[in-house]
Amino acid sequence: MSTRPEVSLAQRKRQLVANELTEAALQLLASKGFDAVTIDEIATSAGVSKRTFFRYFASKEDVVVQFLADMGTGIRAELAARAAGELPSVALRHAVSVPLDECAGHADRALRVVQLILRTPALNARFLEHQAQWRDDLTAELAHRLGLDPDTDLYPPLAAGMTLTAFDVVLRRWSDSDGGEDPAELIQRAFVVIAPALDTVVRK
Amino acid sequence: MSTRPEVSLAQRKRQLVANELTEAALQLLASKGFDAVTIDEIATSAGVSKRTFFRYFASKEDVVVQFLADMGTGIRAELAARAAGELPSVALRHAVSVPLDECAGHADRALRVVQLILRTPALNARFLEHQAQWRDDLTAELAHRLGLDPDTDLYPPLAAGMTLTAFDVVLRRWSDSDGGEDPAELIQRAFVVIAPALDTVVRK
DNA sequence: TAGCGTCTTGACACCGAGTGCCATGAACGG
DNA sequence: CCGTTCATGGCACTCGGTGTCAAGACGCTA
Numbered sequence: 140m141s142t143r144p145e146v147s148l149a150q151r152k153r154q155l156v157a158n159e160l161t162e163a164a165l166q167l168l169a170s171k172g173f174d175a176v177t178i179d180e181i182a183t184s185a186g187v188s189k190r191t192f193f194r195y196f197a198s199k200e201d202v203v204v205q206f207l208a209d210m211g212t213g214i215r216a217e218l219a220a221r222a223a224g225e226l227p228s229v230a231l232r233h234a235v236s237v238p239l240d241e242c243a244g245h246a247d248r249a250l251r252v253v254q255l256i257l258r259t260p261a262l263n264a265r266f267l268e269h270q271a272q273w274r275d276d277l278t279a280e281l282a283h284r285l286g287l288d289p290d291t292d293l294y295p296p297l298a299a300g301m302t303l304t305a306f307d308v309v310l311r312r313w314s315d316s317d318g319g320e321d322p323a324e325l326i327q328r329a330f331v332v333i334a335p336a337l338d339t340v341v342r343k
Numbered sequence: 344m345s346t347r348p349e350v351s352l353a354q355r356k357r358q359l360v361a362n363e364l365t366e367a368a369l370q371l372l373a374s375k376g377f378d379a380v381t382i383d384e385i386a387t388s389a390g391v392s393k394r395t396f397f398r399y400f401a402s403k404e405d406v407v408v409q410f411l412a413d414m415g416t417g418i419r420a421e422l423a424a425r426a427a428g429e430l431p432s433v434a435l436r437h438a439v440s441v442p443l444d445e446c447a448g449h450a451d452r453a454l455r456v457v458q459l460i461l462r463t464p465a466l467n468a469r470f471l472e473h474q475a476q477w478r479d480d481l482t483a484e485l486a487h488r489l490g491l492d493p494d495t496d497l498y499p500p501l502a503a504g505m506t507l508t509a510f511d512v513v514l515r516r517w518s519d520s521d522g523g524e525d526p527a528e529l530i531q532r533a534f535v536v537i538a539p540a541l542d543t544v545v546r547k
Numbered sequence: 548t549a550g551c552g553t554c555t556t557g558a559c560a561c562c563g564a565g566t567g568c569c570a571t572g573a574a575c576g577g
Numbered sequence: 578c579c580g581t582t583c584a585t586g587g588c589a590c591t592c593g594g595t596g597t598c599a600a601g602a603c604g605c606t607a
Contacts, residue, residue: 149554149603152555153555177591177592177593178592178593179592188558189557189593189594190556190558190559190595191555191556191557193593197594198593198594199593199594263475264468264472265468267468267471267475268467271467271471293512293516293536296512297509297536298536300504300505300508300509300511300512301504301505301508301537304505304508305501308497308500311500312497325497328497329497329501332497332543336538336539337540339536353583356584381562381564382563391585392585392586393565393586394566395584395586397564398584402564402565403565548607549607550606550607551605551607552603552604552605553602553604555600556601557601558597558598559597559598559599560595560597561594561597562593562596563592563593564591564593564594565590565592565593566591567588567590568587568588568590569588570586570587570588571584571585571586573582573583573585574584575580575581576580577581
């Protein structure tokens with residue numbers, strides 16, 4: 140009962156290698172630029188072979204962007220957890236604040252990653268793909284929450300899109316200000332703008 | 344004075360090759376799928392070498408997506424051309440209707456291209472990148488139109504984002520319905536939803 | 548301790564995207 | 578007829594990404 144292996148030793152080893160890889164990648168990419176770093180470099184720098192790199196990540200972009208995958212489910216979960224009677228603008232604002240607060244938390248590290256992503260075209264493209272996925276998730280959750288048909292009603296996808304637009308604008312402004320502006324305050328202001336659309340009931 | 348070469352002969356030859364390339368690409372990609380077609384195939388099918396292909400297009404995606412580049416300036420130009428006193432929601436709706444009407448125009452061909460783009464991850468990613476560019480353009484134009492500071496005010500990027508969200512949602516629905524739904528009517532309905540946010544004056 | 552599956556890894560070969568370089572050939576101008 | 582320009586094709590090369598296989602590490606059992 141020394142270390143209580145609630146997860147298998149193999150699992151932890153795997154996680155260790157993954158961390159080593161992301162660490163090496165982030166360090167190299169941030170200092171030399173995305174295109175100037177080869178996967179061989181990253182792998183070697185982490186002490187594994189190129190082939191092993193691809194057993195952990197599907198592409199060069201994924202090392203940086205992979206963690207975004209979980210955020211989508213985080214947002215959706217938060218929306219699902221909000222009280223049903225809550226105004227859409229309020230529920231959605233809280234939902235999208237989850238990843239934003241996470242950024243504000245580890246401000247130093249998160250800021251550098253976000254800036255790397257937003258300033259590297261290849262990474263930015265992947266980020267946008269993830270956002271599109273989040274939008275689909277939010278759309279489904281929103282339709283379910285309001286009892287609307289996501290294939291007919293335009294409200295769910297539009298509301299999800301507006302929400303993520305707000306998220307995106309806030310993130311970019313936070314990045315451009317080098318962390319100078321407060322994400323929480325920015326998202327508040329953004330929702331003041333979009334709330335009139337989110338909270339207007341449209342009858343057909 | 345036979346053909347009145349208002350553009351040089353070399354220019355027209357270049358255009359000819361470009362057309363041949365896009366034609367070959369569209370035909371092959373649509374029938375075999377994006378990943379199953381190599382650039383060598385496309386080039387050979389158009390009667391040129393692989394090396395020449397890359398003198399016309401920067402990447403495999405570009406053959407399909409390149410025409411989107413102009414749309415951005417089209418949207419922005421339309422917005423700039425609208426009367427200054429017009430309500431933002433009206434001006435923006437007209438601006439974004441430009442590419443939509445273009446689609447509805449050549450419905451048969453456009454539909455197939457749009458479906459190819461939206462259903463191919465690599466192409467979809469490029470499409471999203473273009474949209475992001477459009478958003479920046481629209482943001483600048485909107486800020487100029489309203490006399491707002493695009494680096495301070497949140498309204499311009501949010502309004503641009505909402506507008507393009509509407510565009511995106513409409514385009515996807517049009518694609519999913521195999522052209523069954525009318526883009527003009529869809530965009531109308533979408534703007535009914537987002538207009539309350541676009542037309543609400545937010546004083547700081 | 549020997550033997551036997553399982554899982555991870557590294558090495559190698561391979562494909563396709565994308566680029567730099569250079570020789571060729573056609574069109575144009577003097 | 579000659580020299581320049583420019584588009585093209587061929588070639589070699591880098592790098593991202595994948596399939597395959599043999600070798601080791603680990604755990605289980607006799």
